[in-house]
Amino acid sequence: MKTLQQIGLGIFLTGLAVFVSLLFVGSYKLTPAQFEEVIQSKGIQSEVFLSEFNNQIVGKSFSNSHAFSAALISALDKANATHKKEREWSKVIWSKPNSFAYDIIKSTEAGVVAKNKALFWWLTFGLGILGALLFILPNVVLLGPPGIKNNGIWHSKATNRGWIGWMTFLFLVGFYILLYFYPNYIVNWVYLVDPISLKLSGNLASQWFLYGFLYCVVMTVMAVRMYIKYRNNKYQTLRTTSVLFFQIVFAFLIPEILVRFERPWYDFKNAFPLDYDFFFSWNLKQLIAEGGFGLFILVWGIVLTLVVVPVMVYFFGKRWYCSWVCGCGGLAETLGDPYRHLSNKSLGAWKLERWMVHGVLVFALVITGFTLYSYFSGASSVIGIKTQSLQDTYGFLIGSVFAGVIGTGFYPIFGNRVWCRFGCPLAAYLGIVQRFKSRFRITTNGGQCISCGNCSTYCEQGIDVRAYAQKGENIVRSSCVGCGICSAICPRGVLKLENGPEKGRINPTEILLGNDVDLVQLLNKK
Amino acid sequence: MQKKISPKSIVILGNGISGITAARHIRKHSEYQITVVSEEHPYFFSRTALMYVYMGHLKFEHTQPYEKHFWKKNKIDLKQGRVETIDTKNKILQFSDGEALGYDSLILATGSKPNRFGWKGQDAQGVLGLYHKQDLESLEKFAPDNQACRRAVIVGGGLIGIELAEMLHSRHIPVTFLVRETSFWNGVLPEGESELINREIREKGIDLRLNTNLKEIKTDENGQVRSIVTEEECEEILCTVVGLTTGVSPNISYLKGSDITTNRGILVNRYLETNLPDIYAIGDCAEQQEPVGQRRPVEAVWYTGRMMGETVAQTICGNRTAYQPGPWFNSAKFFDIEYQTYGWVWAKPKENEARFYWEYTSGKKCIHLNFDTKSRMFIGINTFGIRLRHAFFDRVLQEGETVDYVLEHFADANFDPEFYPQHDEEIINQFNREQGAQLQRKKRSWKRIFSIPSQSL
Ligand SMILES: Cc1cc2nc3c(=O)[nH]c(=O)nc-3n(C[C@H](O)[C@H](O)[C@H](O)COP(=O)(O)OP(=O)(O)OC[C@H]3O[C@@H](n4cnc5c(N)ncnc54)[C@H](O)[C@@H]3O)c2cc1C
Ligand code: SF4
Ligand code: SF4
Numbered sequence: 001m002k003t004l005q006q007i008g009l010g011i012f013l014t015g016l017a018v019f020v021s022l023l024f025v026g027s028y029k030l031t032p033a034q035f036e037e038v039i040q041s042k043g044i045q046s047e048v049f050l051s052e053f054n055n056q057i058v059g060k061s062f063s064n065s066h067a068f069s070a071a072l073i074s075a076l077d078k079a080n081a082t083h084k085k086e087r088e089w090s091k092v093i094w095s096k097p098n099s100f101a102y103d104i105i106k107s108t109e110a111g112v113v114a115k116n117k118a119l120f121w122w123l124t125f126g127l128g129i130l131g132a133l134l135f136i137l138p139n140v141v142l143l144g145p146p147g148i149k150n151n152g153i154w155h156s157k158a159t160n161r162g163w164i165g166w167m168t169f170l171f172l173v174g175f176y177i178l179l180y181f182y183p184n185y186i187v188n189w190v191y192l193v194d195p196i197s198l199k200l201s202g203n204l205a206s207q208w209f210l211y212g213f214l215y216c217v218v219m220t221v222m223a224v225r226m227y228i229k230y231r232n233n234k235y236q237t238l239r240t241t242s243v244l245f246f247q248i249v250f251a252f253l254i255p256e257i258l259v260r261f262e263r264p265w266y267d268f269k270n271a272f273p274l275d276y277d278f279f280f281s282w283n284l285k286q287l288i289a290e291g292g293f294g295l296f297i298l299v300w301g302i303v304l305t306l307v308v309v310p311v312m313v314y315f316f317g318k319r320w321y322c323s324w325v326c327g328c329g330g331l332a333e334t335l336g337d338p339y340r341h342l343s344n345k346s347l348g349a350w351k352l353e354r355w356m357v358h359g360v361l362v363f364a365l366v367i368t369g370f371t372l373y374s375y376f377s378g379a380s381s382v383i384g385i386k387t388q389s390l391q392d393t394y395g396f397l398i399g400s401v402f403a404g405v406i407g408t409g410f411y412p413i414f415g416n417r418v419w420c421r422f423g424c425p426l427a428a429y430l431g432i433v434q435r436f437k438s439r440f441r442i443t444t445n446g447g448q449c450i451s452c453g454n455c456s457t458y459c460e461q462g463i464d465v466r467a468y469a470q471k472g473e474n475i476v477r478s479s480c481v482g483c484g485i486c487s488a489i490c491p492r493g494v495l496k497l498e499n500g501p502e503k504g505r506i507n508p509t510e511i512l513l514g515n516d517v518d519l520v521q522l523l524n525k526k
Numbered sequence: 527m528q529k530k531i532s533p534k535s536i537v538i539l540g541n542g543i544s545g546i547t548a549a550r551h552i553r554k555h556s557e558y559q560i561t562v563v564s565e566e567h568p569y570f571f572s573r574t575a576l577m578y579v580y581m582g583h584l585k586f587e588h589t590q591p592y593e594k595h596f597w598k599k600n601k602i603d604l605k606q607g608r609v610e611t612i613d614t615k616n617k618i619l620q621f622s623d624g625e626a627l628g629y630d631s632l633i634l635a636t637g638s639k640p641n642r643f644g645w646k647g648q649d650a651q652g653v654l655g656l657y658h659k660q661d662l663e664s665l666e667k668f669a670p671d672n673q674a675c676r677r678a679v680i681v682g683g684g685l686i687g688i689e690l691a692e693m694l695h696s697r698h699i700p701v702t703f704l705v706r707e708t709s710f711w712n713g714v715l716p717e718g719e720s721e722l723i724n725r726e727i728r729e730k731g732i733d734l735r736l737n738t739n740l741k742e743i744k745t746d747e748n749g750q751v752r753s754i755v756t757e758e759e760c761e762e763i764l765c766t767v768v769g770l771t772t773g774v775s776p777n778i779s780y781l782k783g784s785d786i787t788t789n790r791g792i793l794v795n796r797y798l799e800t801n802l803p804d805i806y807a808i809g810d811c812a813e814q815q816e817p818v819g820q821r822r823p824v825e826a827v828w829y830t831g832r833m834m835g836e837t838v839a840q841t842i843c844g845n846r847t848a849y850q851p852g853p854w855f856n857s858a859k860f861f862d863i864e865y866q867t868y869g870w871v872w873a874k875p876k877e878n879e880a881r882f883y884w885e886y887t888s889g890k891k892c893i894h895l896n897f898d899t900k901s902r903m904f905i906g907i908n909t910f911g912i913r914l915r916h917a918f919f920d921r922v923l924q925e926g927e928t929v930d931y932v933l934e935h936f937a938d939a940n941f942d943p944e945f946y947p948q949h950d951e952e953i954i955n956q957f958n959r960e961q962g963a964q965l966q967r968k969k970r971s972w973k974r975i976f977s978i979p980s981q982s983l
Binding site for chain 1: 574591595828840858866915
């Protein structure tokens, strides 16, 4: 079994190595015919660009995407510099340089990967999945019978911020930076999933399709790991199935199929303000232009946030979303599970969390306010601030850097819910409802706590669960995502996630159950 | 006493659960000066969690329930050091390094020490116990993995012994487990439960030897453990580590020669007062002159230490309060099987008692109810692999409900995580069959569950 695991690890690492090496291979060449097409589709009017392009790029071959995009971007920069100086605004190419380069490179369909998409899919995704499963499945036997399976977590270099953790961190952060900011370097990766995208939506893949596909694959493989690790706990297995279902069907398949039927790409479970650009004017315009179906989405989006979300939180706590439905939560609970204990439990972190998460919520509401004002009034700026630049700032800082680079990239260092805890505006909203108007609580089982600290350590949200449990108090915290892990791993059966009457939900205690009846009543009733 | 210039100085000797609970509660109710003295570690940590550090579930810092600033904020002074003697006349503690510390009131909360029975070789390299933080360091030294430690022998089949077995097992170290009794922990557990745990131990690949005593520990030329010999078969078992987990007794050696009265532990009355004024004893080290109800005079568990801490704090702060714990409860975990108990289920039924035992087909879950034959009053329950609600049992025990009531409302009592398979139907059917009863299962009611008097506010 152990050997099988080692073979699996070897295969996985081979797949990963091929995947990474794709960043550096390929030969790119733009034929004159393709050149014509680019000019057409991009509507380029700059003669400077054309001549640069003709001289430096067309017909030449580049040995990797870096060199190719460097040439493209320098041509673009040169052209734009000239036109800006000459104030020839119509000739300036306004696209973001990296995206511009990405589009052109992607369209060349050049290089060994583009010509052997299926083969390379198997060498990367195929080997990765096979290797990971071979690594994970033997645990059915190796971990022994069902139970709490946290042996060696703080000894392993992968999960105790050791060197493997740091390498994983570098890889993840690098991946997100490339994905968000340098798509032009990962064209080969996108080629890999072109065939799948064609089947689904009828279009070639974009880097976002790649991301969505990879997301589903990673979640599925890591969900297998969850099933094995937590097979003693039905709550965990059901919850894992649920997030997996919502990710694959709602976040991935349905939107792609909508596109196939020439409908707007929409994820029906992604609630505003997590879906921060829902009210951006381009989206509103698109939805309204769409007619009945667009309008349906518009109404659904509003009802989801204003009615469905709070009502469900009232009955079940925010867990119904964060741990059963949400995609970010889904990744955190599958890929992120091995890192959950790395969250910071200090009082300081709790303070920071409250400032940050509510700050982001306010930020999201402010830009939405600006956006709607601009949309209805037609003004491009409000009180001197450009709506567009505000939106861009949010998109960059919160949407990309926080949610992606930090949120996921930092899993191996800060734990798996950094985004959900410190950054997600929807979580802040759900949390306020959960704290003040909900039937959900984690009940503490009277006086049974032995203060061992497992619950606090494994709380991904950094809640000091033990601080409540050892006082016999129920846990009612806005940030609790109801993952149920504290309950699953408590060795004394002290914690139970429950929905019940609001009365007595918060029960500050002075003396724990089990002591002198009169004393308990005297002091706790004060 | 009262004439002294305030604030009164309270010194607590021992920073375990009992000492720290006392300190916290005294702080809640007073402005007294509080100093907690301990030798083992400057900060309170959870002894019960030591195993998880070795197993890699936690780091040692995670076993500390309070952040460092907590002590400053609550003005609880911490002092690390070993108290050698107590000068009760002048109210002064003498430390091993020559320092001294005066007190107005003294709370002794010095816990237990592991038993040693004078076996040959018991001081050899590689013989260790599991009580103190330092024992973890020995474990890391002698049993870091199964290369350094080819086999370990554990002597003593109690709660700590089985924890040690689980720990070593987590690092794939082969374990032989010597248990004196005919079945694991059967001085406390009835036959069914004890047998269930025997199976669990064996299923984990532990070499469980029942009816087996240790004769001696043999060493090599370096004074390192080489093997042990059993009493009965005179069998020699090669091993490099021996874990001695043959129970604990109150840690009171520093009181030798003092005028504080001791027996096995420090003798206290119901108010946790020793024979000398202003000196109290709580937790593992205290011994009740008159046991409370059916409880033992020395109660060496976490919960009782905590309750004594809560109680003594009341007395210190002017509200003289007797130690009067409610119904007994306890819990533990045997490898993958959780155990809880409420009320009393003795290993052997008493004369007036009837029993009901149900075991799930998996052989990993069971419950055992104890009730009065005549009045049918519920006396206690053991539960393995099913979590039960403390508040429910606290109430039924106090209100003297019948076994029939308990079984009919078993759904209310369940504390397993959501979506777990429920067994109340099977349980009640078996009970009806065996007892010729006609109990009807009641559906779970949140209203009932959350209206439990001692919990609702
Ligand atoms: C491995 C293990 C697992 C356990 N698991 C459970 C469990 O699951 N459930 C349960 O209910 N109970 C459990 N127990 C028992 C429980 O931990 C004890 O009952 C409890 O810790 C006793 O607390 P205490 O405060 O009385 O003493 P202790 O925790 O023993 O604290 C006493 C302190 O006093 C200090 N001290 C003693 N003498 C001196 C001196 N002369 N000078 C200075 N300092 C001194 C010691 O250094 C020590 O730190 C377990 C015990 C062990 C060892
Ligand atoms: S609630 Fe459970 S896991 Fe948390 S400290 Fe208490 S006993 Fe340990
Ligand atoms: S408190 Fe428990 S259920 Fe809530 S987030 Fe933390 S571990 Fe999950």
